[in-house]
Amino acid sequence: MYDFGYHRPNSLTEANAAVDGATDPVLMAGGHTLIPALKLRLAQPSDVVDLCAIDELKGIRDDGDALVIGAMTTHCEVAESDLVMSRIPALASLAGGIGDPQVRHRGTIGGSVANNDPAADYPAGCVGLGATIHTSKRQIAADDFFGPSFDTALEDGEIVTAVSFPVPGKAAYAKFPNPASRYAIVGVMVAKTSDGVRVAVTGAGHGVFRDTAIELSLADAFTADAVAGSGADEDDLNSDIHASAEYRKHLIGVMAKRAVTAASG
Amino acid sequence: MPEVTMTVNGQEASGDVEGRTLLVQFLREHLRLTGTHVGCDTSQCGACVVHVNGQSVKSCTMLAVQADGSAVTTIEGLASGNELHPMQAAFHENHALQCGFCTPGMVMSAVDLLQKNSSPSETEIREWLEGNLCRCTGYKNIVKAIQHAAAGDAA
Numbered sequence: 134m135y136d137f138g139y140h141r142p143n144s145l146t147e148a149n150a151a152v153d154g155a156t157d158p159v160l161m162a163g164g165h166t167l168i169p170a171l172k173l174r175l176a177q178p179s180d181v182v183d184l185c186a187i188d189e190l191k192g193i194r195d196d197g198d199a200l201v202i203g204a205m206t207t208h209c210e211v212a213e214s215d216l217v218m219s220r221i222p223a224l225a226s227l228a229g230g231i232g233d234p235q236v237r238h239r240g241t242i243g244g245s246v247a248n249n250d251p252a253a254d255y256p257a258g259c260v261g262l263g264a265t266i267h268t269s270k271r272q273i274a275a276d277d278f279f280g281p282s283f284d285t286a287l288e289d290g291e292i293v294t295a296v297s298f299p300v301p302g303k304a305a306y307a308k309f310p311n312p313a314s315r316y317a318i319v320g321v322m323v324a325k326t327s328d329g330v331r332v333a334v335t336g337a338g339h340g341v342f343r344d345t346a347i348e349l350s351l352a353d354a355f356t357a358d359a360v361a362g363s364g365a366d367e368d369d370l371n372s373d374i375h376a377s378a379e380y381r382k383h384l385i386g387v388m389a390k391r392a393v394t395a396a397s398g
Numbered sequence: 399m400p401e402v403t404m405t406v407n408g409q410e411a412s413g414d415v416e417g418r419t420l421l422v423q424f425l426r427e428h429l430r431l432t433g434t435h436v437g438c439d440t441s442q443c444g445a446c447v448v449h450v451n452g453q454s455v456k457s458c459t460m461l462a463v464q465a466d467g468s469a470v471t472t473i474e475g476l477a478s479g480n481e482l483h484p485m486q487a488a489f490h491e492n493h494a495l496q497c498g499f500c501t502p503g504m505v506m507s508a509v510d511l512l513q514k515n516s517s518p519s520e521t522e523i524r525e526w527l528e529g530n531l532c533r534c535t536g537y538k539n540i541v542k543a544i545q546h547a548a549a550g551d552a553a
Binding site: 134135136137138139141164165168169171172181183185209232233234235236238239313314315 | 400416417418420439440441442444447453454455456459460461463464466507510511526528529530
């Protein structure tokens with residue numbers, strides 16, 4: 134790891150100033166993707182701006198028909214939150230299945246969302262639940278936020294401040310994890326919302342996507358038997374040592390059925 | 399060069415570090431607390447687990463500067479004089495180690511589990527140890543030791 138300047142601002146204003154004053158800065162949330170990347174010299178920033186001391190980025194609040202989760206809230210805090218468990222248990226369950234306990238103690242929702250790993254769990258949670266990403270500059274619908282692998286709508290220096298999740302009628306997340314890394318080989322968030330059924334898939338492709346074929350199949354009857362096969366094009370799915378594209382496509386349907394069953398239980 | 403100050407095993411410790419200095423490097427190389435091990439260096443194996451403000455973390459994936467102002471407990475901080483911590487005693491009595499390399503991280507992780515869940519099931523113990531790898535595959539006795547510690551069976 135090359136050395137860098139380290140900054141720990143106490144407010145968003147100070148964070149913006151630290152970013153503006155550096156030649157090649159990087160924002161750090163929990164650091165559980167960034168620090169490994171720094172070790173491998175995949176990232177070589179001039180300055181690291183650590184967001185851990187900014188109180189306005191922390192905490193979970195009930196906003197009536199939505200839960201608003203601060204960007205620096207850890208996976209463990211989301212998983213163990215009474216509020217999340219009672220209002221959106223699917224989200225608490227998703228957070229409790231990320232990595233291992235020590236990763237969940239440090240990793241954050243804001244970091245996960247900003248990083249947009251194509252096999253991460255939160256992108257499916259955000260798109261499946263129709264979340265809105267709040268940043269230091271604006272609010273972005275999850276459908277418009279996540280691009281292909283590691284790409285997002287964020288501009289340079291733009292800081293994710295919170296994610297708001299509309300409370301769904303029913304929802305569940307089912308994941309087929311890689312047994313070593315716990316990343317999703319395929320993960321599917323299914324939600325029955327006031328705007329219809331949403332089905333979001335992570336791990337299978339080059340970034341999170343909605344499976345409209347499965348969404349349509351669940352429009353009339355929200356049951357596991359009604360789940361259609363995935364509408365994804367195999368050419369757009371990942372094929373690697375862990376699973377072929379054909380297998381991943383099959384898993385999307387299986388995980389969707391499991392999620393519908395869990396959501397209806 | 400940033401100066402960091404933290405409480406390590408109940409005593410104040412400070413030192414000049416680089417921004418890139420990992421917490422585990424600060425503990426091992428600056429403070430000479432070599433009980434905390436580095437196994438994989440990639441956040442997978444858990445040999446480097448310590449407690450920061452009471453919570454288990456992987457000290458190879460945290461910068462020393464991130465722990466500035468924190469309270470850190472390492473494996474060296476568990477025993478009271480010659481009296482082993484109940485979890486250490488349980489590992490000893492149940493032969494919960496083979497080569498011993500993963501043991502400090504296993505013990506620190508297990509202590510955190512019992513802080514959260516004082517009577518975990520075998521499944522809960524095994525799920526909790528997701529982030530701690532034993533290359534000797536000695537999990538059976540590790541799980542047994544944690545069950546004994548939870549039951550208060552250790553001396």
